[in-house]
Amino acid sequence: MKAVPRGGRVRFVVESKSFEILIDESGDKLRGCIWERSKGITSWIRFGDVSLGRLLEGVEFCCRGGDDKGWSHAWEEEGRSYRLEKRLNEAGRFIFCSVCDVEAKRFCLIFPEGKGLSGGWNILAEKLRVVGVVPIGSLKTPLFKEVQKKELELETRTYADVTKSRAGKIGDKVWLEVGRRVKPERVELLDRCLVGRWENGVNPSLELDFLKHWAGQAWLLKGNLNIDVLGGGLLLFEFECSSEAERVLSRGKRRVKDNELILEKWHPVVGCLGNKVMVKEAWVRVVGLPLHLWSREVFKLIGDGCGGLINVDEKTFSMANLQWARLLVRVEGRDFPSSVQLVEGSGCYSI
Template sequence: MVEALLWVGFRREEEVIDQGVGKSGRSYLEVVRGAEPRSIPRARIEIKEEEIRNNVCRLKHCLIAKWNPKSAREEELANLGWTSAKAWGLKGRLGLARMGKGCALLEFEMVEEAKRVLAAGVRAIGGIQLGLEMWSPSYGCCTEDKEGNDAWVRILGLPISLWVPSVLRRVGEECGGFLGVDPLTEKKEDLEWARIQVKRTGGALSCSMEIGVEGEIYTVFLWWEISPAIRKNRDGQQRREVGDDVDPRAG
């Protein structure tokens, strides 16, 4: 079982000699940055407003709820929808969908009740302090001039043999600059991916990386956790994009 895990995302060096990577004979681990992205046109589609009208109408009944992930246990979150509906005295139904750590979408059957809850300011629900705001089409997006200087990157399928602090640091440096490691990665509690925080330097984002260990090459893929970017199109309409030049889950 362990042997099989070590071979995830692995290929022999002989298969990549044509890419200019030969046997080095070195006794230390060498991180080799993946090939620079080629000038491939960014994929784009145009959507008519009528295609998303029904979905947007439903979202106008929604609030975004935020809380400190460390302040709530899983069993408390499972009952958050029911507890909130009772605390707010709702007559209509309330739906809840998670949007990530410490964030959820609350869908009210009646938009008037969503507005009333937002105006009432009742925030402590079942011991959880909530921050509430109305949903908007630009929620979760950032303007291009306000993109963050750092990002979290998931290294998908990183072989367990490479879960070493120095290796994660060198991968981070190749991604723009190493900043830190997710606690779950440090503790090796979730081996589906390794998660590191890196600096953003602008430009294209690498979607894969090669890690050379003496005579062998591992190829791993990168998942960038980046909010969609939004900007005004030339005709005055807003345009949304994900990441810079690649899909954050590219691979």
């Protein structure tokens, strides 16, 4: 029986991330490092023989598992504490791999699940097997062979079926870890802010200068007050001191020209889209559209392919700006395509 080679270097890409695995064999043990690169940011973790086996075991378990998003696995090797966690956010499922070394320094990697049977987790498991890593328990059948078998069992689909399945699919997801880039002084400033919204979503269209003058008198403010408009009909009230913000907040609702203003303390998710909030429309830039196809009919064709055309930017319609075409389209209730293929005769343009 031919021995499986141990050690080597492999690379692969999942969505907007690229990964590199380097494994060396020392005696009968494996040691290695995995690098993750995305948008100019590089992270890495070093693994010993036991940790490599645990990693592969965990990845293959996640590939075979169901909706057990709370799954986690922890172990120690050579004074380092490792942990694998299956997590879920709006971008999809991912495996969060972290390690804390003897100096209490923490390192982490994020492995997106990817798309389809041959997604990111399956590729990771296959590459680890290729360089000789064996999971704890030594599973008889490598996961990637199970995936190949399932792919061969898939029914043959027509061109129309493939086209329908691809329509409206979202493009690559971008994963960015903020880490220590949050500025403490910005958080300190926001801690003395209140967020306001009008009851029942009614926007009275009051001038900010009027609202600022009204607030100064109604709330008997001693310090300065700044008011900024946020997305989604929200207003940000920045007080000079947190004590005045707390005093105003304790008084609850406020009536401004027969409109109820509801106040709450600022929190990190203010202005973000919630898990169940769907954007109904969006302006999109169509880059690379051939000039001979700049017409209302083609704009409608593209917009309808993205969910439904609502409007065309005036500069686009008049060809005042030829860098891109700007279209307002409906996006409610569907994922957004990452690209559009325009077929003209025997030619095809990707935009």
